[in-house]
Amino acid sequence: MDLKTTLTIIAVGLLIFLAHLFAAFFRSKKIPDVLLLIFIGLILGPFTGLIDQEFFGEIGSVFAQITLVIILFEGGTGLRHNVLRSAIKGTASLTIVSFVVSTLLTGSLALLIFDFDPLRSFMLGAFLGGTASAIIIPMVNSLSMNEGSKTILVLESAVSDVLCIVVGLTLFEAYKLGGLNFGDMMISIFTGFLFSGLVGLVAGLMWSFLLNEIRNLQNSIFTTPAFVFIVYGISELLGFSGAISALVFGITLANTDLIPLPLLKKYTRHIPRSFNDTERIFFAEVVFLLKTFFFVYIGISIVLTDYFSIFMGIVMSVLLFMARIPVVRISVSSSLPLEDRVVMAFMVPKGLAAAVLASLPVQFGMPKGELIQNITYSAVLFSIVFNSLLFWAYSSYDQVKWFYGFFLAKRR
Numbered sequence: 284m285d286l287k288t289t290l291t292i293i294a295v296g297l298l299i300f301l302a303h304l305f306a307a308f309f310r311s312k313k314i315p316d317v318l319l320l321i322f323i324g325l326i327l328g329p330f331t332g333l334i335d336q337e338f339f340g341e342i343g344s345v346f347a348q349i350t351l352v353i354i355l356f357e358g359g360t361g362l363r364h365n366v367l368r369s370a371i372k373g374t375a376s377l378t379i380v381s382f383v384v385s386t387l388l389t390g391s392l393a394l395l396i397f398d399f400d401p402l403r404s405f406m407l408g409a410f411l412g413g414t415a416s417a418i419i420i421p422m423v424n425s426l427s428m429n430e431g432s433k434t435i436l437v438l439e440s441a442v443s444d445v446l447c448i449v450v451g452l453t454l455f456e457a458y459k460l461g462g463l464n465f466g467d468m469m470i471s472i473f474t475g476f477l478f479s480g481l482v483g484l485v486a487g488l489m490w491s492f493l494l495n496e497i498r499n500l501q502n503s504i505f506t507t508p509a510f511v512f513i514v515y516g517i518s519e520l521l522g523f524s525g526a527i528s529a530l531v532f533g534i535t536l537a538n539t540d541l542i543p544l545p546l547l548k549k550y551t552r553h554i555p556r557s558f559n560d561t562e563r564i565f566f567a568e569v570v571f572l573l574k575t576f577f578f579v580y581i582g583i584s585i586v587l588t589d590y591f592s593i594f595m596g597i598v599m600s601v602l603l604f605m606a607r608i609p610v611v612r613i614s615v616s617s618s619l620p621l622e623d624r625v626v627m628a629f630m631v632p633k634g635l636a637a638a639v640l641a642s643l644p645v646q647f648g649m650p651k652g653e654l655i656q657n658i659t660y661s662a663v664l665f666s667i668v669f670n671s672l673l674f675w676a677y678s679s680y681d682q683v684k685w686f687y688g689f690f691l692a693k694r695r
Contacts, residue, residue, distance in 0.1 A: 298323070302575040306421075317418060317578045317634065318667045324582015334583055346580065347642040349512075350573045352529045354635055356511045357566045358416075358444060359533020360558060374438045376614040377627070381439070382446050384610050385631075386412040389599050389662075396595070399651070403644075406454035407655050410641055411599065411662055413447030415634025416440035417574060418667060422630070422674060432623035435615075436630055444636045445530070449476075451640045452524055459647065475523055482521070483528035486514040487535025491557065494536075504565055507558075574635060581638050585660050592654060596661020600633075600669055603662075607631045608690050625687040626677065632670040633663045 301323070305316035327334045390408025393399050399407075419440045423433045456475060490510055497503050514532055515525035539557045558566070586592065611628045641659035644652030676683045 298575060298579065299572065302571070317415075317574070318671055320575060320578035321582040321585075321664055321667070324579040325585060325587075326582075327579070328583030329585060329587040346577070347639055347646075350577050350635070351526055351639040352511060352515050353508065353566075353569060353573055354639065355448065355526055355530040356508075356533040357570050358441065359530045359535075360537045360563070360566065361441065362445075362534050362537055364538045374435045374442060377435060377611070378439045378442050378446070380614040381414075381607065381610045381631075382412045382443050382450075384606050385603055386450070388602055388606055392599065392602070397651070397654070402454055402458045403649070403651070403655065406451060406458065406644075407658065409447060409451040409454055410637045410655075410659050411603065411633055412450065413443035413633070413636055414440045414630065415632045415636070415667075416444060417634050418632045418670065419630055423626070426626065428623050428626060429620055432619055432627070436627060447636050448526065448530070448640065452526055452643075455640075455643055455647075456524065458649065476527055478521070479518055479523040479525070479527040480531045482518045482523060483514065483531025483533075484535050486510070486528065487532045490532070491536055491539045494557075504562060507562070508566075508569065577635065577638065581660055581663065584656075585664060586657050589657050592657035593661050595658050596663075597665050599658070599662045600665040603631055603666065604629060604669055604673075608687065612691050621688055621692060622684065624691045625684055628687050628691060629670060629673040629677070631666065633659075633666045638663050 302316065302320065305319045308316070308319075386405060386408035388408070389411050390401075390405035393404040393407050394401060397404070416437070420437055423436050426433075453476065490507070494507075497506050500506070511529055511532060515529050517525075518528035519525040536557055607630075608628050611624055615624055615627060617624075637659055641656040644655045646652075649655070673683065
């Protein structure tokens with residue numbers, strides 16, 4: 284075995300070990316572990332030149348697709364019907380207003396500054412419209428917040444990720460369909476996503492009936508992600524969206540208890556199953572590993588010599604943090620504690636969904652797709668940096684609470 288291969292294997296082991304270490308470090312220092320992972324990528328890539336994006340070749344784009352599929356699927360498995368209902372009732376206002384304002388703000392900026400058509404501009408806006416649950420959930424869990432306020436932020440991050448993915452992919456598919464009039468295009472997009480969801484629904488129902496039999500096989504825990512990839516591939520081959528199919532597949536498996544069993548027993552002896560605790564832990568570990576390597580990959584992929592993209596990422600991040608204050612004031616009930624609303628006003632980090640989606644224009648060969656990716660990666664990096672600094676400042680300085688509180692306090 285040559286030295287380079289040996290060092291690569293050691294590096295992979297160290298990275299996984301450090302990722303767990305960073306997670307523990309975050310809990311004590313309140314610094315997001317993904318921020319440290321991106322910095323490792325920056326050190327390995329732009330700072331030292333040890334690894335560049337070209338080193339990964341086609342593997343990089345395949346890895347991005349795999350990450351997208353697994354994240355969507357695992358995210359779908361967490362969307363229980365009662366959670367969805369609760370999200371609609373308790374967080375609809377904040378989620379929708381924040382997503383729409385973020386998308387329109389960044390999309391309009393792209394439309395004004397870049398030579399983009401509206402589809403590409405607002406596609407970029409949609410990529411940056413959500414918030415990162417991987418960052419927000421550990422943060423809010425470490426704070427002494429009202430349980431209702433915590434739930435709003437957690438559910439917003441989950442639902443906005445779905446909005447980010449669905450709207451971003453819709454605009455991406457619309458761009459790929461180019462040349463159609465608006466009516467035909469919307470019909471094509473609607474039917475495409477309808478059938479994509481149908482593929483995921485049918486696959487989820489089928490797998491829920493097979494799951495108990497599959498568990499009797501030896502070493503069968505990897506069969507579910509393998510089937511997710513098959514569902515994704517079949518949907519793509521049929522001309523639909525494999526990503527949406529993977530999401531609906533996960534949602535279906537999470538809600539098998541909605542199937543009426545008395546009616547079902549008339550037709551079959553098989554009972555639909557959902558995941559057990561072991562399988563949920565396994566998928567969470569898979570997502571953790573993918574998240575670890577993907578954020579390092581983002582750090583490696585950030586082009587520090589593209590000063591314009593870096594600058595635009597900073598500008599967009601600053602605008603999104605500024606816009607969040609009136610969004611929270613408008614959409615969040617003043618009955619919630621002011622301190623909780625202050626936290627909500629700076630919880631807008633961008634994360635994995637934005638980063639993965641940003642790789643799609645490059646893979647498709649979209650004009651200026653690399654610029655869209657570089658700006659998104661930059662916005663992800665700096666939004667996490669700003670969020671981390673504000674989180675630390677909120678915990679350390681009363682002036683931060685006063686500043687945000689001045690704008691959020693209910694006027695008499």
